[in-house]
Amino acid sequence: xxxxxxxxxxxxxxxxxxxxxxxxxxxxxxxxxxxxxxxxxxxxxxxxxxxxxxxxxxxxxxxxxxxxxxxxxxxxxxxxxxxxxxxxxxxxxxxxxxxxxxxxxxxxxxxxxxxxxxxxxxxxxxxxxxxxxxxxxxxxxxxxxxxxxxxxxxxxxxxxxxxxxxxxxxxxxxxxxxxxxxxxxxxxxxxxxxxxxxxxxxxxxxxxxxxxxxxxxxxxxxxxxxxxxxxxxxxxxxxxxxxxxxxxxxxxxxxxxxxxxxxxxxxxxxxxxxxxxxxxxxxxxxxxxxxx
Amino acid sequence: xxxxxxxxxxxxxxxxxxxxxxxxxxxxxxxxxxxxxxxxxxxxxxxxxxxxxxxxxxxxxxxxxxxxxxxxxxxxxxxxxxxxxxxxxxxxxxxxxxxxxxxxxxxxxxxxxxxxxxxxxxxxxxxxxxxxxxxxxxxxxxxxxxxxxxxxxxxxxxxxxxxxxxxxxxxxxxxxxxxxxxxxxxxxxxxxxxxxxxxxxxxxxxxxxxxxxxxxxxxxxxxxxxxxxxxxxxxxxxxxxxxxxxxxxxxxxxxxxxxxxxxxxxxxxxxxxxxxxxxxxxxxxxxxxxxx
Numbered sequence: 001x002x003x004x005x006x007x008x009x010x011x012x013x014x015x016x017x018x019x020x021x022x023x024x025x026x027x028x029x030x031x032x033x034x035x036x037x038x039x040x041x042x043x044x045x046x047x048x049x050x051x052x053x054x055x056x057x058x059x060x061x062x063x064x065x066x067x068x069x070x071x072x073x074x075x076x077x078x079x080x081x082x083x084x085x086x087x088x089x090x091x092x093x094x095x096x097x098x099x100x101x102x103x104x105x106x107x108x109x110x111x112x113x114x115x116x117x118x119x120x121x122x123x124x125x126x127x128x129x130x131x132x133x134x135x136x137x138x139x140x141x142x143x144x145x146x147x148x149x150x151x152x153x154x155x156x157x158x159x160x161x162x163x164x165x166x167x168x169x170x171x172x173x174x175x176x177x178x179x180x181x182x183x184x185x186x187x188x189x190x191x192x193x194x195x196x197x198x199x200x201x202x203x204x205x206x207x208x209x210x211x212x213x214x215x216x217x218x219x220x221x222x223x224x225x226x227x228x229x230x231x232x233x234x235x236x237x238x239x240x241x242x243x244x245x246x247x248x249x250x251x252x253x254x255x256x257x258x259x260x261x262x263x264x265x266x267x268x269x270x271x272x273x274x275x276x277x278x279x280x281x282x283x284x285x286x287x288x289x290x291x292x
Numbered sequence: 293x294x295x296x297x298x299x300x301x302x303x304x305x306x307x308x309x310x311x312x313x314x315x316x317x318x319x320x321x322x323x324x325x326x327x328x329x330x331x332x333x334x335x336x337x338x339x340x341x342x343x344x345x346x347x348x349x350x351x352x353x354x355x356x357x358x359x360x361x362x363x364x365x366x367x368x369x370x371x372x373x374x375x376x377x378x379x380x381x382x383x384x385x386x387x388x389x390x391x392x393x394x395x396x397x398x399x400x401x402x403x404x405x406x407x408x409x410x411x412x413x414x415x416x417x418x419x420x421x422x423x424x425x426x427x428x429x430x431x432x433x434x435x436x437x438x439x440x441x442x443x444x445x446x447x448x449x450x451x452x453x454x455x456x457x458x459x460x461x462x463x464x465x466x467x468x469x470x471x472x473x474x475x476x477x478x479x480x481x482x483x484x485x486x487x488x489x490x491x492x493x494x495x496x497x498x499x500x501x502x503x504x505x506x507x508x509x510x511x512x513x514x515x516x517x518x519x520x521x522x523x524x525x526x527x528x529x530x531x532x533x534x535x536x537x538x539x540x541x542x543x544x545x546x547x548x549x550x551x552x553x554x555x556x557x558x559x560x561x562x563x564x565x566x567x568x569x570x571x572x573x574x575x576x577x578x579x580x581x582x583x584x
Contacts, residue, residue: 004306012331013513014296014308039304040486057485060568193349193513194332219511219519219568221305221485226518227511241559262570267533271563276352278554 005036005044007051009224010194015051017041017222023118028110031161035118041222043119045086047111047157051222053086055121059262061188061228062088062122064218067257067264068272069151069186069232070096071248072240076150077101080178082139083163084155085111087123093153094129096255102132105143109136140165146178154187159198169205172233176209182236185210191225192217192279199229200282204290206233214240215279216272218263240273297328297336299343301516302486307343309333309514315410320402323453327410333514335411337378339403339449343514345378347413351554353480353520354380354414356510359549359556360564361443361478361524362388363540364532368442369393372470374431375455376447377403379415385445386421388547394424397431404428432457438470446479451490461497464525468501474528477502483517484509484571491521492574496582498525506532507571508564510555532565 003019021037034046042055053061066089070076077100081089085106093102104126106112112134115123126132135142143152152175159167166187175185187206190198199215206213210233220228238244252258252266264272275283295311313329326338334347345353358381362368369392373381377398385394396418398404404426407415418424427434435444444467451459458479467477479498482490491507498505502525512520530536544550544558556564567575 006306006308010332012310013333014298014306014310016298016306016308018304018306040302041305059570193511217511219485219509221517221519225513227513263568265566265569265572268563268566268568271560271566274557274560274563276555276560277557278351280557
């Protein structure tokens with residue numbers, strides 16, 4: 001028997017992976033959670049039919065959601081991770097020795113438990129490191145109450161179901177309030193090829209609350225379109241192309257990240273902020289439309 | 293009826309696109325050629341079941357195969373394009389006013405004819421610009437005889453069937469002989485996620501003949517793994533991270549490429565040469581194995 005997992009996007013594009021074993025399949029209070037063993041992508045966490053993380057390429061997404069944000073902050077001590085029950089983002093945060101406390105807010109405890117059992121490469125640090133606090137709660141509710149966070153990483157699923165609120169301007173305002181004076185947030189922002197308008201809308205909505213917003217473009221073979229966008233928004237003023245770019249690269253070394261990453265290199269910390277021309281022109285078009 | 297095109301890679305990964313119309317389907321002397329209209333990817337050229345180019349993202353591949361190479365050369369006049377009957381690479385070459393002659397060597401005339409009829413956005417320049425010469429021949433044979441080329445772009449399909457010879461070290465030696473003293477070549481080099489060993493092997497094989505070899509990593513949603521590698525090899529010594537990087541960016545402006553590209557920006561010309569950490573470590577491992 002041949003077993004294939006398949007995920008459709010926008011009704012016209014499809015990603016498929018050959019499955020060697022259905023490792024776990026559960027319906028939680030919130031969603032359908034499956035863990036599949038695949039031939040090419042390793043074990044794969046699938047929620048409501050959409051790939052969230054797979055062993056073969058999760059390092060790209062988790063490193064890039066975490067390190068550019070944490071390195072852009074001079075001294076991140078308190079970090080909040082919203083969503084991301086697979087543990088990959090928390091694992092990356094713990095690589096910065098200056099980090100004293102990582103709070104993981106994941107609405108669905110079953111995601112955490114299944115990943116701890118079946119994908120320990122991602123989730124084992126959730127119970128092994130005393131700096132980690134797990135809050136099984138609604139991220140948007142917790143962020144409403146949080147204050148003085150240095151970094152908030154929004155490791156959400158797509159803007160449907162439990163994650164929908166995490167893509168609204170009201171949530172971006174709450175993020176701004178929950179962050180310290182020089183706080184920084186990084187969020188998943190969608191597909192630049194298959195949904196560029198959504199990516200641009202998110203960046204422009206963030207711009208209403210944060211003086212500095214940058215897009216990061218990263219390869220993720222198991223996500224629709226193969227390339228994904230992250231949005232980084234900061235309350236303090238800095239520019240990865242100038243002196244602050246040099247500073248970020250220096251911190252990569254100072255915080256001992258050399259040889260600790262599988263995708264990111266020091267020299268990629270400037271480049272990862274470069275945005276393709278077609279995305280920039282959608283930006284300019286939308287900004288002009290707003291200005292009119 | 294729902295019609296889906298689907299391409300499998302390594303037996304365990306699948307790319308799919310919903311087809312609205314089979315525009316053309318022909319068996320040539322060399323291969324099966326199909327042109328499909330799709331919902332998300334625009335029209336798509338498929339050869340022997342593998343996507344070669346589609347309207348939605350062809351610009352990334354063709355711009356990146358062409359411009360970093362041509363911009364790395366001080367004055368490219370004679371360019372040879374091996375393969376690439378869809379015309380996209382030739383179209384990009386013609387954007388450099390210094391280019392006096394582009395020879396397209398495509399073994400399969402039917403590819404050219406079908407693209408001229410159905411994908412004019414790629415192929416129309418093949419008959420409209422007097423600088424273009426089309427040679428319906430075997431690329432490896434023509435390159436054996438060619439001399440004093442400034443740039444050779446190898447726009448091949450995968451290393452099976454008619455393109456197999458274009459991935460062999462013997463061919464790289466012939467490329468070296470066919471190029472002028474400061475000549476440069478750029479070749480498609482495979483998938484960094486699904487076939488990193490093949491990418492590294494190609495770069496190391498090129499290193500046997502060329503003093504400077506760089507990998508470029510680019511997003512191509514319709515190719516397996518969503519990200520693709522190109523290998524750029526040069527007979528003259530230069531480094532995109534140093535002064536020559538600055539020079540390349542300057543040439544982007546001087547040759548009038550600003551606003552002529554949909555993916556590449558001037559600021560991306562340094563960044564596109566950064567290689568992910570996992571690919572670099574395969575490199576180091578292989579180089580040590582050779583040194584032993």
